[in-house]
Amino acid sequence: MDPVRLLPMAGEPAPERADAARNREALLRAAAELIEHCSVENVTMDAVAQRAGVGKGTVFRRFESREGLMAALLDHTETLWQRGVLSGPPPLGPGAPPLDRLRAFGHSRIDTVLTHAALIRAAGREGARSYAAASFISMHVRYLLGELGVTGDLGYLATALLAPLEIPILEQQLGLERMPLTQVRHGWDDLVDRVLSR
Amino acid sequence: MDPVRLLPMAGEPAPERADAARNREALLRAAAELIEHCSVENVTMDAVAQRAGVGKGTVFRRFESREGLMAALLDHTETLWQRGVLSGPPPLGPGAPPLDRLRAFGHSRIDTVLTHAALIRAAGREGARSYAAASFISMHVRYLLGELGVTGDLGYLATALLAPLEIPILEQQLGLERMPLTQVRHGWDDLVDRVLSR
DNA sequence: GGTCGAAACGGACCCCGGTCCGTTTCTATT
DNA sequence: AATAGAAACGGACCGGGGTCCGTTTCGACC
Numbered sequence: 418m419d420p421v422r423l424l425p426m427a428g429e430p431a432p433e434r435a436d437a438a439r440n441r442e443a444l445l446r447a448a449a450e451l452i453e454h455c456s457v458e459n460v461t462m463d464a465v466a467q468r469a470g471v472g473k474g475t476v477f478r479r480f481e482s483r484e485g486l487m488a489a490l491l492d493h494t495e496t497l498w499q500r501g502v503l504s505g506p507p508p509l510g511p512g513a514p515p516l517d518r519l520r521a522f523g524h525s526r527i528d529t530v531l532t533h534a535a536l537i538r539a540a541g542r543e544g545a546r547s548y549a550a551a552s553f554i555s556m557h558v559r560y561l562l563g564e565l566g567v568t569g570d571l572g573y574l575a576t577a578l579l580a581p582l583e584i585p586i587l588e589q590q591l592g593l594e595r596m597p598l599t600q601v602r603h604g605w606d607d608l609v610d611r612v613l614s615r
Numbered sequence: 616m617d618p619v620r621l622l623p624m625a626g627e628p629a630p631e632r633a634d635a636a637r638n639r640e641a642l643l644r645a646a647a648e649l650i651e652h653c654s655v656e657n658v659t660m661d662a663v664a665q666r667a668g669v670g671k672g673t674v675f676r677r678f679e680s681r682e683g684l685m686a687a688l689l690d691h692t693e694t695l696w697q698r699g700v701l702s703g704p705p706p707l708g709p710g711a712p713p714l715d716r717l718r719a720f721g722h723s724r725i726d727t728v729l730t731h732a733a734l735i736r737a738a739g740r741e742g743a744r745s746y747a748a749a750s751f752i753s754m755h756v757r758y759l760l761g762e763l764g765v766t767g768d769l770g771y772l773a774t775a776l777l778a779p780l781e782i783p784i785l786e787q788q789l790g791l792e793r794m795p796l797t798q799v800r801h802g803w804d805d806l807v808d809r810v811l812s813r
Numbered sequence: 814g815g816t817c818g819a820a821a822c823g824g825a826c827c828c829c830g831g832t833c834c835g836t837t838t839c840t841a842t843t
Numbered sequence: 844a845a846t847a848g849a850a851a852c853g854g855a856c857c858g859g860g861g862t863c864c865g866t867t868t869c870g871a872c873c
Contacts, residue, residue, distance in 0.1 A: 434819095434820065434821070434868090434869060434870080435869075435870090436820095436821070436822085436868070436869070437820080437821065437822095437869095440821085440822090461858085461859060461860085462859075462860065462861085463858095463859075463860090466823090466824095471822075471823075472822060472823030472824055473823070473824065473860095473861090474821090474822065474823055474824070474861095474862080474863085474864095475821075475822055475823070477860085477861065477862080478821070478822080482860080482861075483859095483860065483861090542783070545783060545787065546791070551787065551791070555792075569805055570798065570801070570802055570805060572792065572794065573788070573794065573798060573799065573801075573802030573805070573806075574802070574805075574806070576779065576784060576787065576788055576792070577778075577779040577784075577802065577803075577806050580775075580778035580779040580781065580784045581774065581775040581778040583778065583783065583784070585740070585743065585781065585783070586774060586775075586778045586781070589743065589749065589774065590771070590774055593744070593749070594753075594770065594774070596770065596771065600768065600771060601771065603768070603771075604768050604771030604772070604775065605775075607767055607768060607771070607772075608771075608772070608775050608810075610813070611809055611810050611812065611813055612806075612809050612810075614809065614812050614813045615808070615809055615812045632838090632839060632840080632849095632850065632851070633839075633840090634838070634839070634850095634851070634852085635839095635850080635851065635852095638851085638852090659828085659829060659830085660829075660830060660831085661828095661829075661830090664853090664854095669852075669853075670852060670853030670854055671830095671831090671853075671854065672831095672832080672833085672834095672851090672852065672853055672854070673851075673852055673853070675830085675831065675832080676851070676852080680830080680831075681829095681830065681831090
């Protein structure tokens with residue numbers, strides 16, 4: 418397959434045995450299929466193990482915890498979304514003015530977060546800790562803020578801007594406070610304008 | 616005690632039987648004591664029930680779930696904090712200019728949230744749903760924004776401003792991103808300025 | 814192809830949150 | 844004081860997440 422993999426270089430986290438890799442794939446597929454039938458919260462670890470044809474211990478060996486498994490599933494859709502940001506069509510992808518990109522970023526983020534709300538919740542803090550998601554997103558916002566000439570603590574500003582796009586806040590707004598989705602999107606645009614305005 | 620209580624008016628959620636009330640108190644006290652010894656995450660519902668001298672079923676009857684019990688405990692400290700906002704000394708309490716109050720509000724919120732981080736996490740979404748906390752806080756921020764002459768969607772702005780004060784975001788900033796606490800406090804001040812600046 | 818140590822496997826087991834239902838306790842009413 | 848029925852009680856029970864450890868499988872090296 419990939420000759421590079423045959424001689425593992427130092428620093429790499431040690432290669433994975435063939436059966437282990439096969440089981441990981443089987444487990445991810447089994448979990449995805451089960452989620453499609455019953456919703457996320459009804460999928461048990463035993464069921465995933467059984468469907469994948471492995472023992473329960475193996476599931477936990479691979480993914481640490483239920484949250485870990487869900488985070489691994491999330492990782493897939495997150496990666497697709499990141500591709501859209503990095504190389505998809507504008508205004509989300511490159512090619513549009515930074516302000517348009519930042520607005521589109523928020524709208525798109527709201528959409529995917531809501532689409533995968535149940536999975537994100539099930540991934541708990543393991544989802545947030547995942548290198549892929551949190552880090553990339555924050556980086557991208559910082560980059561756009563920089564392009565827009567914003568001065569100040571970009572690190573803080575990025576997380577502060579991203580906070581209202583997180584599931585708990587969105588659910589509070591849409592659920593308890595009964596805001597329509599359009600208001601939330603418009604609110605993000607307004608917030609962005611305010612952050613830029615000095 | 617309170618003569619008004621003797622004739623319950625319509626609309627009230629029905630009075631509580633004497634033994635029930637006694638058990639609620641006993642359970643809250645037992646839980647608080649156990650938390651003081653072992654930390655929150657090591658306190659089991661069985662232990663709380665046993666210490667309070669009641670059956671396990673009673674705990675769940677009173678508080679619905681573990682999260683419900685934790686939320687009830689939180690409610691106490693939240694109420695104290697609210698008193699500080701409503702009638703404590705300035706700049707958190709009334710008497711200071713709105714901008715100073717808003718800044719102080721953020722700093723104070725960060726402090727209490729971090730102090731009770733474990734409990735808040737254990738209360739999960741039950742803590743957020745609690746009428747007391749979320750609603751009051753949002754109301755207060757809206758009020759201050761109004762005093763400051765901010766125009767726009769104050770409802771959205773309030774939740775957006777409050778989002779970076781929530782536990783998951785604070786923990787991400789202080790933990791993963793290794794920001795010092797002073798940076799977070801300063802970041803809040805800056806964010807407030809930006810939101811006001813148009 | 815055979816050998817050996819390391820890694821992965823599997824499923825019995827434990828712990829804890831949450832439910833259920835037969836029993837007990839309270840209180841309104843007479 | 845007696846009664847009745849609603850509400851609360853308690854603890855056996857269940858299901859699911861997570862662990863442990865004896866057994867099996869892999870693959871590096873000879």
